[in-house]
Structures are given as C-alpha cells and as structure tokens.
Amino acid sequence: MDPAHTASPELRLERVENILQRHEALFASTAAEVRQATVTQQQAAANQEQTLAALASQIQQLTAVLSQNMVQNLPATAPAAVLQPTPPGPVSEPQIGAPERYAGNPEICNPFITNCSILFALQPHTFASEEAKVAFTINHLTGRARLWGTAEWNVKLLLAAPSETSLLSSGRARQSKWNTEAQCDAYLQGLEEYVKDELVSYDLPATLDELIELTRRVDRRIQARREERRRGRFRHPLPTQFRAVPERNASVIKDTTYVCTVDKTDTSSPGVQQKPGLTSSKACTGGSHSLAVFIDSGANVSIINEELAQQLEIERVPLPQPVPANALDGHLLGTVTHQTVPVQMLLSGNHHETIMFHILDSLRIPLILEYPWLRRHNPHIDWATGAILGWSSACHQVCLKQASAPQSRPCTTLAPDLMGVPPEYHDFREVFSKAKATSLPPHRPYDCAIDLLPGTSPPRGRLYSLSAPERKAMEDYSNDSLAAGIIRPSSSPAGAGFFFVDKKDKSLRPCIDYRGLNDITMKNRYPLPLISSAFEVLEGATIFTKLDLRNAYHLRIREGDEWKTAFNTPTGHYEYLVMPFGLTNAPAVFQALVNDVLRDMLNKHVFVYLDDILIFSKTKEDHIHHVQGVLQRLLENLLFVKAEKCEFHAPSVSFLGYIVGQGSIQMDPAKVSAVTAWPVPDSRKQLQRFLGFANFYRCFIRVYSTVAAPLTALTSSKVPFSWSSAATYAFQTLKNRFTSAPILRMPDPKRQFVVEVDASDVGVGAVLSQLATDDQKLHPCTFFS
Template sequence: MNGRQVRDSICFKCCPVFNAQGRRFSALFYLLPLGNCNLILGTPWLILANPDINWRTLEVLLRPPVEACASEIAPPITSIPEEFKAFQKVFINDFFTTLPAHRSYDCAIPLGDGKDVPHGPIYPMTPSETAALKEHVDSELAAGKNRPSTSSAGAPVMFVKRADGRLRLVVDYCRLNAITIKDRYALPRQDELIEKLRHAKIFTKLDLRNGYNNIRIKEGDEWKAAFRTKYGHFEPTVIQFGLSNAPAVFQCFMNNMFRDLLDMTVIVYLDDILIFSNSREEHVQHVTEVLSCLQKHNLFCNPSKCVFFVTEVTHIGVVTPEGISMEQEKVKAIQEWPEPRNVKQVQSFLGFANFYCCFKDQPWVWEAAQRQAFHQIKTAISQEPVLAHPDESQPYTLETDASGATTGVVLSQRKDDGRLHPVALMSASFSPAELNYDTHDKELLAIIRAFEHWRIFLEATEHPVNVLTDHKNLEYWKLARTFNRRHARWHLIQASYNFVIAYGPRKQSQKPDALSRRADHSEMEPSPQIMLLETQFEGVGPEIAAPLLEQIKEALQDDPSLDTVMAAAADPDSMPHSIAAKFKDYTLQDGLLLYQVTFSLP
C-alpha cells in the first residue's frame, strides 16, 4: 500500500465470514499491520465475487447472483401441470441463490470423548475427474457452500457416476462417521405413514433436489467436516452427502417445515414428499400449499422424478385408493423362479421352502400335478402370513449370500414365536463387470444392494441391523483403515445405516443361499481360459554351445573367490554348519555351479 515490506510481520492467518452488500463471503486472510486500512480483498476474492469495478469513482459493486436471471432464461418445464406453472422456480435445475442462515436444526458433528478428527490421503483422479473437480470447487466456493480451511481434519474426495452418467463429487467421511455421536431423531414409522393414506383417492409425489444444501453445519463444527483436494483444503458450510447425522437432521428440518400440513395432506420421508387428497379440487389446493412452502424455504424438486394427479404411486408399497398393496419387488425373486428341470433344481427350491428332505430319494417326475404344486408353493411363500409386516420397534436381520452369478438376500424380523419371519426377498444377477469381482466383493455387494433396495426400512433405524453373511472376513470390513475406491464408495452409501456384520455358516443361511443359486441365474458360460500343452514349454530356453560350457568350467576352477562355494556345493557335510547353511542353494552339476536352477558365472 505504501511500499513498506511486511513479509516478516505475517504470523497468523484466519478464515472469517463477512457480509458485503447483502452477500456473505468467506476467504483466507493473513493478519498483519495495515495502518488505516482494515481489509484487503485480493485477486482470489475478486475471482470468486466477480464484481463490477468503477475505476473512476473507485467503487466496487457486487452483481446480482447469477441464479437471479436463471428463471428468465430457463426453458419451461413441460412436465409440470398447468395449475402449478406459477412454481416453475421450484423445478429449475441446480437453483441455489443464497446461503441459508444458521437455525436451531443445524447439523452438529459431536465427537466421542478423546477422539481425534481423522484425515486421509488425496485420491488420484483421471483428467476428466480433475476438470470436474476444478469446476466443482469454483462453483461451490462462489455459492458459499464451501470455504477455504486450515482445519487439522481432511477427508479425501472422489467421484461417483450419477444415473445419467454425470460425475458427482462425494467426500469420504467413513472415518469421521466412526467417531461421531449419532443423532437419534426418529425417522417416520412405515405403519403410521400407511395409516394416513387409508382413504386417499389422488396422489402427487415430489422428489427434492439437493435438499441437504438448505441446512447449515452447526457454527463451529465446520472444521470437522473439512476435506482435501489437489486444489486446496476446504470445509463445508452446508450438509454434505455422507455425514452420518444428515438423515436425522434433514428429517427434523422437513417435519418442522411442514408441521401444519404433516399427516393432514402430506407425509414426508427425508427427500420424498407424498401429497394425498380425496378429490382433484382439494388436491390442487394441497399441492399448491406444499409448493409454496418449498419455494419459501428455497427447496427445489427434480421434475423428472415427480408425478402429479395419479391414483397409484409407489411409496412404502404401492398406494392406491383401494389401500396399500405389497410391492411386487419384495416377492419378485419367488414369483419369477423358473420351473425346475432336474432333481437338484427341485431340491434347491424346496430347500428354500424348508421341507425338501422327504423327497430326496424320489425319481424325477414333472407333470401337470407337479407343475401346479410348484406354482402353489410360490404363491404361498409370496403371501401373508409367511411375509410378515415390518415392525419399526424391532431390529431387522439381513441374511445375504452371493454365488458366482447372483445375490440373494432375505430381510427378516424376529416375532413373538422367537423365530425369524421374512419381510421381503430379493434375488438379482451380477452385471458383466460385477461378475469379475472376487468373492469378498461379491458378498459385500449383496449387502450394499440390500441396503439400497430396502432403504425405507433400514435407514437410521433405532436398533442396529444385524447382517448375517457366510463370508467371515466381512466382519472386519467396517474397521478397515485403508481400502480401494470401490470400497470407499460403498462406505459412503452405508454412512446413514446403523448395522453390524456377523458371520453365519452357510448351513445356517439356506434361504439367501437358495435365492443366490436360482437355476436361471446360474446358467452362465464359464470364463474362457487359455490352456497350453506341455509341449509348448519344451525347449524354450537358449541352447549353450559345448565350447562355452567348457570355458565356464575352467573359469570356475581358476576363480579363488568361489573356492568355498564350490567346496560347500560339492560336499556340504564336510563343511561347518554355518557355511553349509549359507551356501545351501548352490549345487554342482557336471562341473557347473548352479544357484537353485540358474548358472553361476565366475
């Protein structure tokens, strides 16, 4: 400012949050004497804020947020009914205006006593991921969702592909979650939600986009969620996907926001909003109230996942005016079981039904009577009371198994008779890429699929979900300190689930074992293997000419440094034990010295 050197005066740096012309910013500052000047905003802040500067009057004017004009240029969303066109803003892609204020339901990150916040390595990235990372860092800083950090914590980041092929940056918080004290705010009970829909005739389902961005991390806890990238060290100001307390905090936020409508015309499960009414006229009013509430709180929907004015919708089962019916996916593994073609396949199916023993010595007969019995058994297994209703007050048990081509999972709960009763069943084939996974990863993928498939039952449960697997190494998977990117991605998926993995021998896991070995899934071509005949290995080494061998023999006798080695190789019993042990891998063959199977040259 005045030409004076201040390099030696820089002792401290800080990252405060400040307001400028109604907008909030955070930036990294160095503390040093500036005389009458309080603050210098350098080039990094100018790039971030991108203000208009009047060099004649020396005034800096912040431009309106770029999102303010997005609604003017955004194309109309054709999937929105005419009655709700006034709420186009709610359905605009990636619409984020201002950073939300701190509120009572900010996300805290309480740590266990004596626990140090961990940090991890920077994961390598491809060129396309590196470019996406730079774009993400710049946009999140500009929006205020992240800010520079000097935290001692530093979680690694990685990219996962969305369903549409786009890259999504996620922070690997598995180590932070392991030492975080869990928020026990209860998620809605499925049976209570179902009860509210008993007499409804018409439904609208809304799916929120980036809902977590509307909840701040508790002031003073941001440093705990810091993450590291090749472009710098940052800490989030809003909830990040992967934090273990995020689902409970977000459910609290949604319940407070819709308190006046909750259970009257709306039920909410995390980012899924279901609006129900008895008539279309009432429904327009009810949906309008919900959209008004979303717009007021700057929450936005994904139009491609929203449905309006329907009489049947999937939400904890299939909801229709006639009532709640079971999702076919729960019993699909049974209903699609193919007809057996031999005794072994019949035994596999009857073993799943748990009474095949008395048929094991019968000859193979498959006629109309057997076919009818087979389909009757499938129907019986797929209906109540074999499939029990889920009870939120009781712990769930996941029995999983993976074969070479398929996963099988049974979701169960222990009832009053003390026995496990199945709640839902799943059987699915591996993709071509997944077929290449080793046994450990296939067994682990079965668990991951189950949690994703039955998220509505298993997320943020009061009791830990007991996962039973016949692969004992999986008991220690959650405790691993290092893992590859696939496992890191799976850790993120399971961050919001409360579960323990326990080993159970295969003989105790017949139900998922049968599901993972359905005949139609197991009929796969074996992987091609290239086998070489023994003749292909004959004469592959170079032939050594006889004159050269004689020269090597003579040189061995003339090399005094090899005298001890030659003597030990010729007669090891005559040598001291220490020398014989030292040269035990040397042998003499036709006057040539060999070390194991290779020539030793003088």
C-alpha cells in the first residue's frame, strides 16, 4: 500500500504548500529575466539610433566637404579597389570582414551604413582620409546603387580646368543622368576665376558640349595672350584661322581642304539678266566656280578672300559694326566691314547650302569654313583619304535633300502630273509629288527596328558580278540614292549581296539578298489584314477609288540599326537610312503605320492592305469627302500617292486580284487568263505553283477540293510524281471551272442566307447563297470545300 494514502491530511497539505512555494520562486525568477531582457533590448535600439544619426551627420559633412573642394584628375569610373591604406602605425588594427555589397534595397540600407561605419571606426589608419572612405563605400555598391555612386564620382570630372577637359567629359556627364542645366552648372562651378571672368562677355550655350568647347577656346586665347606677354610680339603673326593650335586642342582639324562649287543665290526678279561668271542657284550648268575650301575648327566665322569675292563679283553688304580680325596671339590683323550676300555652296558633290561669308583683305587662302559650320553639319571624314563619308541627320533633312543633280541631267523640277486626277483633288497636288516621295523621310515612332537574336550578327554576303548594263544601272542607283540621302557609305562589318532582276518593262530592279539577316532578325508579328475581310465591309458601296502609294516602304531605319542593312557593290560599301525591300519586318512595320494613320476610317469607308488603299462610299458626295480626308491624312504623314496607278470614282475596281463592284465580286480576268494558259506541270514544284495560284480563287469554284483531289495527291513527297489521266482530267476541269465561275454576290447580313451542304467519305462541300432583290433568284456568295 502506498504510504501517501496512509499519511495524515496535515502532512499532505504541507507537501502541497512546498510545491507551490517552489513554483512561485520559479515564476518570480522568470519575470525578472524577462524585464532585464526588455531593458537591454531598449538600450540597444537607442544606441543603434544614436549610431545611425551620427553616421548620417558624418555623411552630410562629407558631402559638403566634397562639394566645396575641386577634385582634379579623378578616374573615369569609381575605383575598382580600395585606395591604398595609410602605412600601418604602431597600433595594430582588428581585421574584420568587409560588408556585403549594397544594391539599393532600402530595407538593408541602415545595416550597410552601420557596417561601413564600424569598419571605419575600427581601422582609422586604413581609412585616414574622407576620400578613402568614399572610395571604399562606392566600391561596395552594386546595381542601381553603383550607378548612383559612379555618377557622383564621375561628375567631379566636370570640375577640371578647360585645358585638362578631355573629349570624354561630356560622355561621362551624360552617364551621370543629370540634366543639361545641372551638368553645365557643375562644370562652371569648377572653372578658374579668370575663365569665369572672360565668359561674362559671352552668351553661354545651352548644351554641355558647346559650353566645354567655348571654355576651351577662351582658355586657349588667354594662354596665348600670356605667352605673348612672356615672349614679346611675334614678328610675323598668322591669323587664328591658319595658326597651328596647341596639342591640347584634340578636336582641331589641320590643313583640311575640299573642293566646292560656289554660286550666287538667285535674288533677282524674273527676267533680270544674271551677272557674267556667276550662275543662279536655279541653273544646272554655267559659271559655277570650283575651288578648295579650308576647314578650320579654330575660326569663329566663315571668311572669303577679298580677291575671290571680286573675281566672282559677289555683292556685299556692310556689317552693322566693324569686326576686328585677331591672330591667335591676339595681334590685330585688320577689320572686317562687309560680308557677302547669301551664296550657294555645293560641297563634296551632293551637299548643298546657302551661306554668307565675311570678307577679309589680308586672307591668303580663298575660302575658310568656321567651327560653327563643323558643329552644324558634323561631317564624317575619312582621315586616311580625306573624303567626306557622311553628314549629320539635319543635313539629310535639308542640305542633302536639296542637293544639285549631276550636270549631265536636267534639274528642272516638274509639277506633279495630275492627268486622270479629278479636279476635286487638285488642291492636294503635293501628295502626288514624286520628288517629295523620294526625299529622306524624318524619324518617327514607326522607324523599322532590326533586333537580332541573342548571340548573332549579320553575315557578310557574296559580291555578285554585274554585266555592263547592270554596272551602269548600279552606278545610277548609287549616285541617285546618295544624292537623295537614302543611302550612305558604310564601314559596317555586315554586307549583303547586291544584284538586279528584270522588270516587266525590261528595266532593272535592284535587289539585295537579306536572307541571312532575316534568318537572325526577331520577327515583328503585327498582322496583315485578311483579304476576305475586305468584302464584308463593302456591302452597299456603289462608288470606289483605289490609291497606290508611291515608294511604299519609304520609312526610316531605326537610328543605330542602319549598319545592319549594309550591302556590297563592286564600287563601294553602303548602308540604308530608309527601309529597303527584302527586310523580313518591312510589311508589318508599314502596315502598322498606315493602320494608325487611317485608324478612324478603317472598315468604315477605307480598307488598307500595305500600299493599296481602297475607298468606298454609297454616294458620290460622300465619296469625294472621304477621298479628300484620306489624301489630307496621307499628306500630313508624308505618305505620297502614285497618280498614274490610281482609279477614281469608278463603279468597279481591280483590288488585290479581285474585281469589286456594286454588290459583286469576281475574279480578275488577267489572273483567269494566266490559269487557263498554264502548261501541264512536269514536276512537283510546278504543280505546287499551279495549285497555289488556283487556291487563291477556290471560293469561286464549286466542290474545288473534290475536283483538285488527284492533283493534290501528287504534291505529296510520299508518292512518286507520275502524271496520270486522272490528273489530266482534273487539270483541264479546273481550267474550265475558272472560265465559267459565277460572279459572287456580296453578302448582306441583314437578309436571310441559304446554306447547301454535301458531304461524303472523301470530303465536304458547301454553298452560301442569298436571294437577290433584283431577280428574286439565289446567287452564291461563296463556295467552301
């Protein structure tokens, strides 16, 4: 028996009290420990807040110090390693691990700052300077935080002296992501006081590149004056336009000459005789004067020699106030009191512009073009040959677009031929202009992008040999395209093959083999409209106009992608600025453009398939209004129409292989003739071509699939190609069906349809018909099989 059961109640109660006392003591101890832990945690949080506040204050102080001190000769990017620590002193420093790199996550920003602060505090000799701390911190940034830190570091380069500012400064400033005004302010802040004083008399440029160039030129002039005072007067000072510029001027162009043609601008009234020896800008042959022009990046204005101005009999006008002409050393060479009237200058064969020159009597070189001219036109120069390879995008819009044609060809600009265009649309004559259609279009959101698959590059194609007529056609095409700014010389590693194919009129069509480029181009999946969908919206239309766009795919290549379109010819390597035929994404890009241009008109009174536009209306009055709206919209978007291929106000028109008219659709007779004249195929490929052509019109042929079944079986590669009597019968039957095919009626969704279906083990066929209101008979709308 258990003694506990035999104990007295008093003893058992004493035991219970002892157990309760031990529990109370344990609870009291636990509560004390919890209170102590809470106090410790609160003290740690307060200490951390104090540490963060102190660190934030240090960062603010460091930023203030760095913004006041001018930092020179800093590297282009944040240093890739910690700055060399100060040689260790007698006190050893604890070695602790570097903090993990910070990528910009706000949640771990404070721990990163704390870890850096602890490291700086425990290793004061290693991080003895503020620059060392900044460098270490930036070096341990990554991702977005690294971009910010690099920008802060790079922008200090803008504080360098003008003579020490490299050509990369503007690029680094752009990498900082600061706006232009902030970049210019930072640059001006770091300039020497003597440069700032000189800049007071100038109108400061709006861009950083121009500001850097202006300060460098001012600094060079000041340095030259100091040199003059040190060495005394030069015995034979040269004009600033001919002086050798110090080596620190990395952008100077020395002894660069090009042949140009100078004509006087036609400012006279009609019928007034031009001065002898000078040619009006409207003439193509005559007294144009060719000479060498000197391009000098140190000159401020364009200058012409007094003797040349007299020889050309160029009229002159006085300047509002005389302008002193100074040498590089500051010596006064003379005073310019007159400038020329506007003259036409043709440079490098196809660069046409109007320009005015200051006239200087002591000039030893006939013609000088100044630095603002270089900045404005930005010519791309091959320094090995001295040839100008290209011009700025602004030149392609203006100067090259207005380039003179070769003298062997007439340059008379003909008005658009409006024969066949109704008088209601003569106010839109510009939309029919061939000259405007061949000019370089502007960049816009619909530029053709050529995005390559990852890890690929355009292949270099073969160089095709050309016959004598083809070489002549190639030279004409290259010269005309260069003059129009459509192509330009290229140094691209890509190069597709260039060849010709014959047109129907026996002329030559240039072709470029872009198959290799298309294979590695990411496809634009913008859809082309279904041709059958056009018939659904024509119900009720009684009058039609068809427009054919001129130079349909005349859109710009996306800037930066031009090199991918490069092609080889026997006489040169070129690349396109506009979208050429043959690019895989060309149809999708152009369809997207015309759809957006005519978006509010589509399927109401307009249907567009690439460069073919069909306008349809129920009344002539509405139709004229609709056509005028389309022409206006095309002109506003620099899309032009080929008048000679248009049809206006017709009861029926040929459109995409069909003849569409009032309530009816039929096959194009020209296409039917091609089918009926098709010879008997003697190979599987020829049979596939025939069936492909015939399939286009299968909606006109009753039980087409059943009739064509023997021919379709021969297209399979699993059976030998053996022409049989069944194939002959099917071939001739299809031809007969084409010649006797009915005219389909346009379906009217408001009226009742009749569907006839016939099915067998071989296939199924159906006819969709409607009861006509004119003769109360069923007429087919379409066939299905």
